[in-house]
Amino acid sequence: AQKVTQAQTEISVVEKEDVTLDCVYETRDTTYYLFWYKQPPSGELVFLIRRNSFDEQNEISGRYSWNFQKSTSSFNFTITASQVVDSAVYFCALSGGSGGSYIPTFGRGTSLIVHP
Amino acid sequence: DGGITQSPKYLFRKEGQNVTLSCEQNLNHDAMYWYRQDPGQGLRLIYYSQIVNDFQKGDIAEGYSVSREKKESFPLTVTSAQKNPTAFYLCASLTSLAGANEQFFGPGTRLTVL
Numbered sequence: 001a002q003k004v005t006q007a008q009t010e011i012s013v014v015e016k017e018d019v020t021l022d023c024v025y026e027t028r029d030t031t032y033y034l035f036w037y038k039q040p041p042s043g044e045l046v047f048l049i050r051r052n053s054f055d056e057q058n059e060i061s062g063r064y065s066w067n068f069q070k071s072t073s074s075f076n077f078t079i080t081a082s083q084v085v086d087s088a089v090y091f092c093a094l095s096g097g098s099g100g101s102y103i104p105t106f107g108r109g110t111s112l113i114v115h116p
Numbered sequence: 117d118g119g120i121t122q123s124p125k126y127l128f129r130k131e132g133q134n135v136t137l138s139c140e141q142n143l144n145h146d147a148m149y150w151y152r153q154d155p156g157q158g159l160r161l162i163y164y165s166q167i168v169n170d171f172q173k174g175d176i177a178e179g180y181s182v183s184r185e186k187k188e189s190f191p192l193t194v195t196s197a198q199k200n201p202t203a204f205y206l207c208a209s210l211t212s213l214a215g216a217n218e219q220f221f222g223p224g225t226r227l228t229v230l
Contacts, residue, residue, distance in 0.1 A: 042223065043204060043226075045206065047220070050216070091159070106158050106159045
């Protein structure tokens with residue numbers, strides 16, 4: 001069975017601070033995919049990034065960066081110089097690559113509050 | 117613009133009533149999903165459908181029903197058998213069955229039982 005753990009329920013920072021959201025996963029699949037989604041107060045989840053299990057290269061997109069480490073089964077997300085607009089709930093998700101139904105497993109989410 | 121629409125945005129229901137939440141997508145996606153979100157609970161899967169006229173129960177299907185008569189539509193009915201239906205409901209779709217693709221989500225429907 002797959003499992004995604006986001007141990008941080010809520011994080012509160014002041015604007016311009018860096019913040020890292022943790023994601024630890026469990027899977028028996030050798031091929032799998034990891035995702036991060038952002039859910040702003042409006043409610044709609046917005047896709048941020050996808051990473052497959054064979055690509056451990058870290059990625060940077062503006063103030064966002066992702067650190068994928070298979071050795072520790074982690075896929076952490078860092079926001080540099082946080083802004084108030086980053087306030088949202090962030091979800092980490094995992095899907096297997098073994099075929100059949102695509103049923104992603106979501107973590108419980110981390111609520112990020114950025115204070116001005 | 118392609119995307120997923122959900123209606124209504126807010127829905128109020130009296131106890132004992134059935135209500136239907138709409139989900140429409142114009143992305144030509146095969147798979148569609150319904151999730152329930154409660155505070156601190158993350159997303160819990162209610163039902164999903166991989167193809168027209170076929171759907172499967174998710175983790176919390178009791179008290180809910182769905183249909184998939186058209187590729188672009190996947191309505192969810194919250195029946196009176198659902199004991200605690202007050203929640204935020206999200207519909208999603210996926211282009212194919214391959215696990216490499218991200219889901220697209222609608223804006224959600226917030227259901228409140230009075």
